[in-house]
Amino acid sequence: MNDDRNTVPVPNRLVHEPARLAILTVLSSCRSADFVFLQRVTGLTKGNLSVQLTNLEDAGLVIITKEIVDKKMRTTVSLSKRGVSEIDEYWHTMDAIRDRMAGDEGRRRSPRRRAVPVSPTLSPASIGLEWVLTPKGAHCC
């Protein structure tokens, strides 16, 4: 039986990918955004952004609307209800991981606890999450 202390919450891999996370972060801060804005603010190429949006749409996290405005095609993207819940769940998971890492670090440093078995060393980098360890609340949606 696994000890709960040794279990690190695992974020949604679909959301966790940096480009998709950036897209979902932008969309969670507004009602909708067009393709040009998503491309400019994330710095992704058109092709890459299209691929990521398609992945997110197939997963049901975003809704893509295409319309013709002034004889030009405008692509507008917004979060679906599932996308809203997924991004919120993702950040809660990140908070849980951060709190977990802080707790493990405190146990390792405390001399009184050295006699107590500690959980295996888990660093954010070992599970690809080093970049999210910004000050708590910095990502607050």
Add this chain to the structure above:
Amino acid sequence: MNVAERTVTDPTLEPQRLKYLTENFSTLQGLIWVAWGAVALVQPMQEIYGASWPIHGWLPLLACLAGFVVVGYYIPRYYRRRFGWVEPRNPSNKQVVIFLLVLVVLLFWGRRIESYANDLMQVIDSMIPDLHGQIELVPLVCWIGALSTSFLKRSHRTTDPYWIYFLCFGTIACAVVAIYPFWHPEATRSLLWTTLNAGSFGFSLVAWGLYSHFTLVRLMPKKFQENDGE
């Protein structure tokens, strides 16, 4: 290159910056404020410089109309083409409540607040003898208000660390123009002080707009990046 290495070195995907740009996209379109500031300068400059001001006669009206066209059509079109378009979120319940409260206060107690404000302005004017209310204090009050509220926005200070310096500089500049006649009353007869004082509102709008626009440009990624994708 694993995910951690790629994202640690990639500031363009920083969540805080993304969130700040998206939520403040409309207010960062500073060229609108630059245009309004230029329009606000037309009338005061005409009063100061008279016939020597190139824009006189019916041209100020034309300049104002041109300003409206630029603000209403060309500038939004420029931002939409260059940076795209964002539909902002609906105001939160807290914001709606605050707005309604302010509206109710102004409706029922607006006259009393206005009389208090006039009394305050008379006290300030009495402290500045021989100036007869020449000093424009509204821009200074606006700068002080913006500087005061900036301390409440932690995320703003984190994403744009130059913001506080800009507000301090603007406040000090406005204060210098407003306070200078205290020590040099003859300054009120100088063309420079008269121009800065009369145009302080317009100059403030232009400065505010330029800073906002260049902040938007600065925070946007400069180059497009490739991503392996999954």
